[in-house]
Amino acid sequence: xxxxxxxxxxxxxxxSRSRLLAFLAARSxxxxxxxxxxxxxxxxxxxxxxxxxxxxxxxxxxxTAARRRLIDAARHAKVHAEATPELLAALDDAQxxxxxxxxxxxxxxxxxxxxxxxxxxxxxxxTPLMLQTVLGLDAARIASAFLVKPSAxxxxxxxxxxxxxxxxxxxxxPRGDELPERLDAVLEAIYAAYGSGWDDVAGADPRRxxxxxxxxxxxxxxxxxxPDEPEVPGLSALMLYCESRxxxxxxxxxxxxxxxxxxxxxxxxxxxxxxxxxxxxxEHMGRLGRFQLEAAIQSVHAQRARTGNTDWESIALxxxxxxxxxxxxxARVGRAAAVARxxxxxxxxxxxxxxxxxxxxxxxxxxxxxxxxxxxxxxxDEAHAARERAIGLCEDAAMRTYLVRQQD
Amino acid sequence: xxxxILIFDTPETASRFHGPEGAQYMSQWQPxxxxxxxxxxxxxxxxxxxxxxxxxxxxxxxxxxxQDGPYADTKEQLxxxxxxxxxxxxxxxxxxxRTPRLPGQAFEVRPNLIPSGKQ
Numbered sequence: 370x371x372x373x374x375x376x377x378x379x380x381x382x383x384x385s386r387s388r389l390l391a392f393l394a395a396r397s398x399x400x401x402x403x404x405x406x407x408x409x410x411x412x413x414x415x416x417x418x419x420x421x422x423x424x425x426x427x428x429x430x431x432x433t434a435a436r437r438r439l440i441d442a443a444r445h446a447k448v449h450a451e452a453t454p455e456l457l458a459a460l461d462d463a464q465x466x467x468x469x470x471x472x473x474x475x476x477x478x479x480x481x482x483x484x485x486x487x488x489x490x491x492x493x494x495x496t497p498l499m500l501q502t503v504l505g506l507d508a509a510r511i512a513s514a515f516l517v518k519p520s521a522x523x524x525x526x527x528x529x530x531x532x533x534x535x536x537x538x539x540x541x542x543p544r545g546d547e548l549p550e551r552l553d554a555v556l557e558a559i560y561a562a563y564g565s566g567w568d569d570v571a572g573a574d575p576r577r578x579x580x581x582x583x584x585x586x587x588x589x590x591x592x593x594x595x596p597d598e599p600e601v602p603g604l605s606a607l608m609l610y611c612e613s614r615x616x617x618x619x620x621x622x623x624x625x626x627x628x629x630x631x632x633x634x635x636x637x638x639x640x641x642x643x644x645x646x647x648x649x650x651x652e653h654m655g656r657l658g659r660f661q662l663e664a665a666i667q668s669v670h671a672q673r674a675r676t677g678n679t680d681w682e683s684i685a686l687x688x689x690x691x692x693x694x695x696x697x698x699x700a701r702v703g704r705a706a707a708v709a710r711x712x713x714x715x716x717x718x719x720x721x722x723x724x725x726x727x728x729x730x731x732x733x734x735x736x737x738x739x740x741x742x743x744x745x746x747x748x749x750d751e752a753h754a755a756r757e758r759a760i761g762l763c764e765d766a767a768m769r770t771y772l773v774r775q776q777d
Numbered sequence: 778x779x780x781x782i783l784i785f786d787t788p789e790t791a792s793r794f795h796g797p798e799g800a801q802y803m804s805q806w807q808p809x810x811x812x813x814x815x816x817x818x819x820x821x822x823x824x825x826x827x828x829x830x831x832x833x834x835x836x837x838x839x840x841x842x843x844q845d846g847p848y849a850d851t852k853e854q855l856x857x858x859x860x861x862x863x864x865x866x867x868x869x870x871x872x873x874x875r876t877p878r879l880p881g882q883a884f885e886v887r888p889n890l891i892p893s894g895k896q
Binding site: 518730760761 | 801874
């Protein structure tokens with residue numbers, strides 16, 4: 370009995386927590402209050418289910434309990450007293466949807482994702498907010514991944530939720546003209562959880578460690594919720610291509626293995642095939658975008674597992690397109706690396722030098738690539754200085770060791 | 778805002794200083810300090826000799842007590858520190874994460890006291 374109840378609660382927490390939260394928050398417009406109410410509901414379930422048995426519709430039970438608590442909380446908070454009738458009305462439809470079928474209550478997580486990446490919210494807070502509300506990650510874990518003091522992360526998240534409530538940020542799916550830009554912010558926030566595309570440049574620094582699985586999960590969720598926007602499968606494809614090489618990135622002694630030397634048998638073929646399918650699906654929609662281009666670049670790399678070589682001309686061409694629509698430093702450095710492979714080191718170096726020095730002062734992959742190209746051009750002293758800079762800026766221990774070895 | 782990054786060693790990490798791994802580790806420091814200097818944020822820093830070289834001085838009222846060894850009798854001992862001048866804690870943590878490291882070391886990031894009358 371106890372075990373059955375516990376398992377039911379765990380299942381509900383895993384499968385339905387974010388749907389319940391999105392549903393409640395979309396109606397109360399108060400994320401923090403909805404989270405509190407839902408936590409209370411789960412706590413109540415832990416008390417009553419082992420005693421009285423698991424209800425027929427666990428989610429409906431949780432929703433009703435959380436709804437009751439939200440209303441109580443609103444009544445007690447005098448400042449928001451005027452909002453109570455409205456809230457009551459909004460939550461009434463929560464009551465009616467749960468009466469018939471536990472699974473009939475609408476999935477509002479897409480609205481929640483758009484709220485998390487709303488332009489009124491500080492860009493640095495968007496990904497942490499998504500991870501907390503949609504995936505239920507705790508602030509301490511998010512803080513570690515983002516290199517932020519945990520108490521500061523907690524405060525930032527609660528400030529953002531207050532802003533959502535007080536500014537009345539709408540829980541809605543943007544329409545028409547607004548959609549592409551708003552969607553881009555959602556995709557950016559998900560990709561920020563994955564980290565930068567580590568492999569395309571010699572010496573790329575993997576950031577945001579430990580959140581790859583979460584980013585893939587958010588990407589897959591968005592593919593289900595918003596199937597008609599090509600950049601959505603584009604992003605998932607990109608992350609899957611990168612993820613397919615995870616096992617090959619480190620050698621037996623945990624040393625860094627550059628893309629060109631990776632053991633191809635260690636690339637995950639199922640992931641590559643899934644990424645291929647997603648990218649094809651995106652391409653069929655006929656609207657090119659930044660993430661599709663980045664995914665396409667990775668798909669060319671992935672083809673090496675079949676053909677044994679890399680088509681650098683194609684990669685350079687794809688980077689050309691990418692730099693045109695999204696001229697980020699990462700894309701510009703990636704293009705220089707690809708052009709250096711496709712043509713010669715001088716051509717790559719010329720492109721690198723067009724990037725303003727100020728923009729790359731702290732950007733490690735730039736210096737790693739600069740060292741590599743300077744070496745190839747026979748400019749040893751300059752290569753040494755550039756590599757030293759790459760080592761100094763490096764965060765990844767395996768990568769640092771790799772660069773130090775090259776220095777000798 | 779100035780931050781001190783305190784590097785803590787354990788007997789296990791300290792033993793790694795010897796041998797090829799230690800040489801590897803030490804060779805990473807010069808580029809790191811150079812990166813801090815190039816970024817215009819380096820203030821000061823030092824690596825310390827092992828804790829058994831320490832002498833601890835204490836006072837009981839006016840009575841002096843001089844002891845062999847480090848102050849704290851703990852497994853974790855201060856192995857070195859460096860100080861940087863950066864806008865905020867996030868930036869300090871970003872640099873702290875780039876510190877050359879041996880497995881098992883810990884890095885404590887602490888803001889310096891602001892001298893009165895200064896910002």
